[in-house]
Amino acid sequence: MIRGASGRPLWIAASGLLLLVNAGGAALAHAKLVSSSPAANQTVTPPPTSLTLKFSESIEVRFAQVTLSDASGTAVKTGAVTQDPDDRAMLIVPLAAPLAAGQYTVSWQIVAADGHKTKGTYHFISEK
Amino acid sequence: MDEALVLSRLLHFTATFLLLGSCAFLWQMAPPELSGRLEAQLRSLLRLAVIVTAVTAVAWLMLVAGSMGEGWEDTVRVATLREVLLETRFGNVWLVRLGLIATLIATVALGEGYRSRDVAVASGLVVASLGLVGHAAMDAGLPAVLRGINHAVHLLSAGLWVGGLVPLALVLGEGRAAKADGVVATTLRRFSGMGHVAVAVVIATGAINTWLILGGWSINIGSIYQRLLVAKILLVIAMIVLAIINRYAFLPRLKRNSCAIQRLYRSTLIEIFLGLMVIGLVSYFATLEPV
Helix, strand or coil: CCCCHHHHHHHHHHHHHHHHHCCCCCCCCCCCEEEEECCCCCEECCCCCEEEEEECCCECHHHCEEEEEECCCCEECECCCEEECCEEEEEEEEECCCCCCEEEEEEEEEEECCCCEEEEEEEEEECC | CHHHHHHHHHHHHHHHHHHHHHHHHHHHHCCHHHHHHHHHHHHHHHHHHHHHHHHHHHHHHHHHHHHHCCCHHHHCCHHHHHHHHHHCHHHHHHHHHHHHHHHHHHHHHCCCCCCHHHHHHHHHHHHHHHHHCCHHHCCCCHHHHHHHHHHHHHHHHHHHHHHHHHHHHHHHHHHHHCCCCHHHHHHHHHHHHHHHHHHHHHHHHHHHHHHHHHCCCCCCCCCHHHHHHHHHHHHHHHHHHHHHHHHHHHHHHCCCCHHHHHHHHHHHHHHHHHHHHHHHHHHHHCCCCCC
């Protein structure tokens, strides 16, 4: 235990640092998909013109892969994956052409800023 | 590939800690009559450590490129390596680190001998820059910068402590044969002074780091990461207990009791072994998901 005047600045600095960097909440996990548009299992009308995927952490967009496939499993052409300039945890995938009605599967694979790779899939239904 | 990354991390931490701790010891703690002799004894080991530092830094980068990409073929694909270096946060930090490692190589490769001070400062920068990657430094903004600084300080103090044990063991090993003289006692006192500060800082920054990564103090024993973190903390506590026994039980008896130096030597070797186990554990579990 540090006592006296000489120890005080150290404790103030230490508790200040703790307050400043206090993260609280849950343990750091690898990046997860937080939300998306269209949302998982959502039925959307009219058909979407782009997909957005919001993750729990910043993403290395250069190593992000998002593929869209229709109910028969055929890949649907999409534009290049880009990152929201204001939010490094948000990916935007423009669609080359309006989607036909039907069920679609989105498969994503991303590398978070900490270098870890995660992947997942979700579905949505497009209606005219 | 995961195993290769763990091995690269283990060798990289060990080599950089050895360089930092040993050269800081030669520069700041060993009196002139001792440091010249120690430096000659350590020279080839420290040169080897510089080579290991450089090789494992490159291997680490290649393995990260492989894991971000599609596996082994991406570890040697120039396009992927370039993308990692220029377009990811890890790569940007690594570019800086490779520059610092080049500086480190220059401090030992240029000229006849080298100055411990230059190697200590260069390897200190190499160790501190590791604080900018990993779980602690994830994300952007001020909190991430503060977390990175905390992690860097943790690594620096750990390196000064554990790396300094190696020249300390050399001094004690020699002191066993001769009668412990004033030079040895002075060196031990100085190392212990630095050791107190380093250990206190290791504990404080380690506690903050744990708090930040786990979001509190409650341990989920189902998580491998958290179980191994507990094991690491227990090993560090064992090291601290040994250090306290060395300092307060054996060191005061050094002049009167010839057995004391023998015991100090043995317990320093055990402390080095425990330190290596700590580095081995963290090389593995810090690559896992903390949850």
